[in-house]
Amino acid sequence: MTAELIETTDEISPEAEARIEYVYDLYRESVNPGLAKLMMFAGFGDIEDSGEGCLLRTASGKEYLDFVGGFGVFSLGHRHPKVVAAVHRQLDRLPLSTRTFFNQQMAELSQRLAEIAPGDLQYTFFSNSGAEAVEAALKFARIATGKTDFISTNGAFHGKTFGALSVTGREKYRKPVEPLVPGVVFVPFNDLNAMENAVTEKTAAIIIEMVQGEGGIYVASEEYMQGLRRLCDDRGILLIVDEVQTGMGRTGRMFGVEHSGVVPDIMTLAKALGGGVMPIGATLATSAIWDKVFGENPLLHTSTFGGNPLACAAGIAAIEATLDENLCQNAEERGEQLLTGLRQLQTQFPNIIKEVRGQGLIIGLEFPMQEYAELTINGLAGANIIAAYTLNNPKVIRIEPPLIVTKAQCETFLKAFEEAIQMAHTMLSDLEV
Numbered sequence: 313m314t315a316e317l318i319e320t321t322d323e324i325s326p327e328a329e330a331r332i333e334y335v336y337d338l339y340r341e342s343v344n345p346g347l348a349k350l351m352m353f354a355g356f357g358d359i360e361d362s363g364e365g366c367l368l369r370t371a372s373g374k375e376y377l378d379f380v381g382g383f384g385v386f387s388l389g390h391r392h393p394k395v396v397a398a399v400h401r402q403l404d405r406l407p408l409s410t411r412t413f414f415n416q417q418m419a420e421l422s423q424r425l426a427e428i429a430p431g432d433l434q435y436t437f438f439s440n441s442g443a444e445a446v447e448a449a450l451k452f453a454r455i456a457t458g459k460t461d462f463i464s465t466n467g468a469f470h471g472k473t474f475g476a477l478s479v480t481g482r483e484k485y486r487k488p489v490e491p492l493v494p495g496v497v498f499v500p501f502n503d504l505n506a507m508e509n510a511v512t513e514k515t516a517a518i519i520i521e522m523v524q525g526e527g528g529i530y531v532a533s534e535e536y537m538q539g540l541r542r543l544c545d546d547r548g549i550l551l552i553v554d555e556v557q558t559g560m561g562r563t564g565r566m567f568g569v570e571h572s573g574v575v576p577d578i579m580t581l582a583k584a585l586g587g588g589v590m591p592i593g594a595t596l597a598t599s600a601i602w603d604k605v606f607g608e609n610p611l612l613h614t615s616t617f618g619g620n621p622l623a624c625a626a627g628i629a630a631i632e633a634t635l636d637e638n639l640c641q642n643a644e645e646r647g648e649q650l651l652t653g654l655r656q657l658q659t660q661f662p663n664i665i666k667e668v669r670g671q672g673l674i675i676g677l678e679f680p681m682q683e684y685a686e687l688t689i690n691g692l693a694g695a696n697i698i699a700a701y702t703l704n705n706p707k708v709i710r711i712e713p714p715l716i717v718t719k720a721q722c723e724t725f726l727k728a729f730e731e732a733i734q735m736a737h738t739m740l741s742d743l744e745v
């Protein structure tokens with residue numbers, strides 16, 4: 313069964329095949345049987361084994377060009393040498409915090425973030441994931457404003473813990489666990505009027521992604537962001553910008569919000585902040601907010617593992633590498649290259665590619681039908697390129713290569729993509745006859 317399902321692989325050694333079968337069985341017995349089947353079905357019935365730069369090797373001996381990039385985690389590629397070295401050094405001294413003495417790595421990362429963050433975002437609270445970063449943001453907004461309610465957007469993704477899920481605009485994940493945090497309303501994305509109409513005296517904050525990732529890659533317009541900033545100022549509301557996926561250079565700027573020149577009151581980071589080596593979450597805010605949140609009780613919000621030296625050493629190295637290697641600029645240029653190439657293909661195959669959208673190296677390709685997306689992904693896999701459609705919006709393929717991706721690698725991708733589309737086109741027109 314295994315060999316059949318990873319049919320794109322030419323030849324798999326019996327040892328590799330046995331190993332895949334073994335892990336597949338473990339998934340079925342001890343992890344999540346439904347997920348195991350889903351992964352097999354989606355063509356990911358292989359084991360991730362090692363990574364280097366934009367390349368990922370699997371148990372079956374295949375070497376893939378990684379154009380999923382961990383949905384934004386691997387902005388520096390796999391095992392960036394600078395981050396790995398920083399983590400090794402810290403590992404040999406003190407990996408986790410005693411939480412009694414001062415933690416120098418955390419203090420230094422806070423300071424670095426304050427330097428590169430927009431406007432007067434000065435303080436950072438550290439956690440271990442994107443959802444936790446959002447949890448802190450929501451708590452801080454309630455405390456700082458003395459108000460309770462939040463406005464989020466349809467299709468938004470902010471994580472799956474109770475608070476984060478409460479502002480996530482996906483019924484499918486919300487319904488089974490309701491009731492969630494009360495006082496949240498959802499409005500259409502990029503619609504300023506709808507946002508204005510949703511504000512009440514109880515609104516504490518608006519939470520927004522710079523590019524809706526899970527929702528299908530929709531970019532927040534500059535006018536929209538500027539309008540949200542004005543609205544928040546006029547009505548005494550906080551603007552929470554969730555940069556968990558768009559932060560650290562992904563959109564061609566260090567933070568996506570920079571495109572509009574808007575300064576948020578609270579900003580969340582996670583995915584790429586750990587340099588693709590360590591998990592870390594961060595919630596940044598102004599000193600005015602910090603005073604209200606921690607002024608009376610410096611321990612009001614804490615996390616045992618949050619801000620651990622290992623993760624913070626990775627974060628410091630990740631910021632350095634992103635700046636030293638001009639990765640924002642590369643994200644912008646490679647993004648332009650991919651968008652131009654993909655839009656050209658769209659004019660060539662208007663019946664197959666419905667829309668191409670994105671900013672920097674977060675790009676979405678919308679197909680008229682899920683089947684087209686599946687065929688394209690399979691075609692790319694045959695050319696040793698990993699792409700993924702979101703399970704939420706399976707008509708959209710997401711393209712999020714590491715920001716270190718080269719011009720030649722993007723050319724390879726475009727060529728393979730054209731062939732995959734051509735193949736899908738032929739197969740589908742054969743079916744129609």
Ligand SMILES: *Cc1c(COP(=O)(O)O)cnc(C)c1O
Nearest residue numbers: 441442443469470471554556557
């Ligand atoms: C991934 C993501 C999250 C959740 O992060 P986790 O680490 O999975 O909890 C939150 N917000 C955005 C915008 C994300 O892309």
